[in-house]
Amino acid sequence: MFTPARKSMPAIDYVSIVRSVYNDRRAMVVGAFACVLCTCVTGYLTGSLIFYAIAAGFVISATFRYIDMTRFKNANIGQTDVDAAARWEVRATYHAAIFAFLASFWCFSSFVFVNSPFAELLSMSTTVACMVGIVTRNFGLDRLLTIQLAIAVTLIMVGLLLKNDGYHWFLAFTLFPILIAFRFLAADVRAILLSAVHGRVEASRLAEELDAALDTMQHGLCMLDENGIIALVNDRALATFAEFAPGEWEGKPFVEFIAAATSVGTLPRAAADELLRDNEQQTSSKVILQLTNDRHYEVTTSSRQSRTVLLFEDITERVKAAERITFMARYDALTGLPNRGYFTERVEADLKRWRQSKTKDMATLMIIDVDDFKHVNDTQGHLIGDRLLIESAERLKHALGEKSILARLGGDEFIVYRGAAETEEQVMNDAQTVLAAFRAPFDLFGEHLSVNVSVGIVSSSHHDDDLSMLMTKADLALYKSKSQGKAQSQMFHDDMDVEYRYRQRLKTELRETIANGGLTLAYQPVIDLKSRRVVGCEALARWHHPELGTIPPSVFIPIAEESGLISEISRWVLMTATAECQNWPDEVHVAVNISAKDLRSGDVAQMVGTALASSGLPPRRLEIEVTETAVIEEREAAGVIFKTLTAQGIGIALDDFGTGYSSLSYLQALPFTKLKIDRSFMMDIVNNPKSLKLLANVARLGKDIGLTVTGEGIETEEQLALVAAHTEIDQIQGYLFGVPLPRRDVFELIVRLSAAPSAVAEPKRKRG
Numbered sequence: 001m002f003t004p005a006r007k008s009m010p011a012i013d014y015v016s017i018v019r020s021v022y023n024d025r026r027a028m029v030v031g032a033f034a035c036v037l038c039t040c041v042t043g044y045l046t047g048s049l050i051f052y053a054i055a056a057g058f059v060i061s062a063t064f065r066y067i068d069m070t071r072f073k074n075a076n077i078g079q080t081d082v083d084a085a086a087r088w089e090v091r092a093t094y095h096a097a098i099f100a101f102l103a104s105f106w107c108f109s110s111f112v113f114v115n116s117p118f119a120e121l122l123s124m125s126t127t128v129a130c131m132v133g134i135v136t137r138n139f140g141l142d143r144l145l146t147i148q149l150a151i152a153v154t155l156i157m158v159g160l161l162l163k164n165d166g167y168h169w170f171l172a173f174t175l176f177p178i179l180i181a182f183r184f185l186a187a188d189v190r191a192i193l194l195s196a197v198h199g200r201v202e203a204s205r206l207a208e209e210l211d212a213a214l215d216t217m218q219h220g221l222c223m224l225d226e227n228g229i230i231a232l233v234n235d236r237a238l239a240t241f242a243e244f245a246p247g248e249w250e251g252k253p254f255v256e257f258i259a260a261a262t263s264v265g266t267l268p269r270a271a272a273d274e275l276l277r278d279n280e281q282q283t284s285s286k287v288i289l290q291l292t293n294d295r296h297y298e299v300t301t302s303s304r305q306s307r308t309v310l311l312f313e314d315i316t317e318r319v320k321a322a323e324r325i326t327f328m329a330r331y332d333a334l335t336g337l338p339n340r341g342y343f344t345e346r347v348e349a350d351l352k353r354w355r356q357s358k359t360k361d362m363a364t365l366m367i368i369d370v371d372d373f374k375h376v377n378d379t380q381g382h383l384i385g386d387r388l389l390i391e392s393a394e395r396l397k398h399a400l401g402e403k404s405i406l407a408r409l410g411g412d413e414f415i416v417y418r419g420a421a422e423t424e425e426q427v428m429n430d431a432q433t434v435l436a437a438f439r440a441p442f443d444l445f446g447e448h449l450s451v452n453v454s455v456g457i458v459s460s461s462h463h464d465d466d467l468s469m470l471m472t473k474a475d476l477a478l479y480k481s482k483s484q485g486k487a488q489s490q491m492f493h494d495d496m497d498v499e500y501r502y503r504q505r506l507k508t509e510l511r512e513t514i515a516n517g518g519l520t521l522a523y524q525p526v527i528d529l530k531s532r533r534v535v536g537c538e539a540l541a542r543w544h545h546p547e548l549g550t551i552p553p554s555v556f557i558p559i560a561e562e563s564g565l566i567s568e569i570s571r572w573v574l575m576t577a578t579a580e581c582q583n584w585p586d587e588v589h590v591a592v593n594i595s596a597k598d599l600r601s602g603d604v605a606q607m608v609g610t611a612l613a614s615s616g617l618p619p620r621r622l623e624i625e626v627t628e629t630a631v632i633e634e635r636e637a638a639g640v641i642f643k644t645l646t647a648q649g650i651g652i653a654l655d656d657f658g659t660g661y662s663s664l665s666y667l668q669a670l671p672f673t674k675l676k677i678d679r680s681f682m683m684d685i686v687n688n689p690k691s692l693k694l695l696a697n698v699a700r701l702g703k704d705i706g707l708t709v710t711g712e713g714i715e716t717e718e719q720l721a722l723v724a725a726h727t728e729i730d731q732i733q734g735y736l737f738g739v740p741l742p743r744r745d746v747f748e749l750i751v752r753l754s755a756a757p758s759a760v761a762e763p764k765r766k767r768g
Helices: 011-023 025-046 049-075 082-112 117-138 142-162 166-216 235-244 254-264 269-280 316-330 340-357 373-380 382-400 424-437 467-483 494-515 553-563 566-581 596-601 604-615 628-633 635-647 664-669 689-704 717-726 743-755
Strands: 220-224 230-233 285-290 296-304 307-314 362-370 405-410 413-421 442-444 447-449 453-460 489-491 520-528 534-545 549-551 589-593 622-627 651-657 674-677 708-712 731-733
Touching: 011 049, 011 082, 025 049, 025 082, 025 117, 049 082, 082 117, 082 142, 117 142, 142 166, 220 235, 230 235, 235 254, 235 307, 254 269, 269 285, 269 296, 296 316, 316 340, 340 405, 340 413, 340 467, 362 382, 362 424, 362 467, 373 382, 373 447, 382 405, 382 413, 382 424, 382 442, 382 447, 413 424, 424 453, 424 489, 453 467, 467 489, 467 494, 494 534, 494 553, 494 566, 520 566, 520 743, 534 553, 534 566, 534 731, 534 743, 553 566, 566 589, 566 596, 566 604, 589 651, 596 604, 596 628, 596 635, 604 622, 604 635, 622 628, 628 635, 628 651, 628 664, 635 651, 635 664, 674 689, 689 708, 689 717
Parallel strands: 453 489, 534 589, 589 622, 622 651, 651 674, 674 708, 708 731
Antiparallel strands: 220 230, 220 307, 285 296, 296 307, 362 413, 362 453, 405 413, 442 447, 520 534, 520 731, 534 549
């Protein structure tokens, strides 16, 4: 069996081989003429008409073959038109079979019908010559070749066998190996051709792929031969070479290229030496090159069999990105000052040198706070607020000079470290310089603002003081400065150290108290103004210290926030308050306060879910209270958490509304269910009609946007009467109904007021 040529060759080669069968009409005519002449000669010598008939057959076959070859030429089939080529191959096979039959029948007739050695010799030699031509002409078409050889050899063998003598029989059987030899010869030639064709196609494909790879490669590629000559470069490498040293470098020594780049100054000498050393040592390595035009290249060197390949990668953008990342990690994006982390790194290093030197100079730290920045941010907008911080940073840099390490601590706070101060007077002069820098008003986008700063200062000659301790003392001094009226500086003194140590003790013992369950809860009742019944209670954490007595929440809650304990307190309050609320009447809810740090941690929803699951309290009986300050600091986080909680039916109350940061945008954007008006609105309503009107308007605002309104700080019957008569407040909370009570007492109050809805607790006009 044989494989059709159309299946064993690429399309373009198969069509070419079929075309070669039809190409040379002149050779076909000459061959046909020779066959006709020889058959006519044998006919003339033998007088046999059969030879003239065979000659006529050659003439007719050649004529039709010539016509077919002409038609093929005019058809002009495509180079890959395999189907058309296959049809023409079949036609060529018919013509070849006819020719083989005529030539072999000529030999058959010479052996069988006439007795002429010359005729036998002439017919056999001519036919064998034609068979050689068949092999050399049609080797590519296995089917056509096999049919021709089979027809020719079969008829000749039959003719020789019919001679009926041993010599002719021997000759007949030798034709069979000749057939096989011709067949193998054609197959070998065809295999060589196909191998060459396939090799050519594969080489062409590989060459095209290599060219495509070199052209599309993002890196510059340079190959050096065994003599260090630049043998191959792609376009990217040529462009790279032009940046190093302009010129034609392909075919020249790589050493000359490096020398030229060094001489023109684009390549530093150290980098050039490292690159040449790696090339000479035939090692695989990477070298970072920084050119004088501030571009960076990474050169990867790989050597194999005395040849070296160099890849030039432009890493300028990568280096710049790394520098940007480093800058972002170390510097504040708004002001360009070092951030807290980088400030800490630099100051710790300087403090280490200061301790090792054991000099008598003082380490000085200042914390600077922009006074009333939140007011500027809220009233003028974030754009002006940001610009104020930028210009504040510029004024501080100009006032303090390069010897100071200045950083943005966060928000509106800056921190300054100055070493080598000799006296406290020198330190205070630095603080006065800072205060003086802010006396001139700021011109911010056409707005003229007078802004001051408060400064807390600490100077220490104790080499044991670390940065954390210095910052704590400076922060205490800043707190003292702001409490005394702002726009001034305050040096940390030893009397503040007592407060510092007190806070440190509370910080340590608060952690132990929380771990040991030492906190308790008190509940402030919330009264419905119309029914005078308790509709809810606000859960408030209390700490009674065994030695220091009762620690006010205003003291230990900020400490808890500072030390990261606030979330543990919030989690405990939620668990305890929801469990206690389960014992109250079904219409009474419990409210729990959540801090900004709780919102920032993102665990509020999880804490609430755990508490409700543990206590079995329905979500509608829980209310989460959050101050305006917490919402301002964590607005985005609050929005996500509040939507999750309200979807479960949990109420969200905005506590202390009106304490200085009120913004209607928060009321609109966040899903509040209750508005708690701060006690400051209640203080003067009895004596000042304007205060009462302001309270009524604030309450009306809450009602207009569908919120339940609670008034805080009701302490007298007069206040209660005015609130009931002139405002739309729904609920009230204050000392008129008692101070925050422990769980047993508040339960009794709930039961008592529920039993006598019109009764009001005995007013307590004074706290105590």
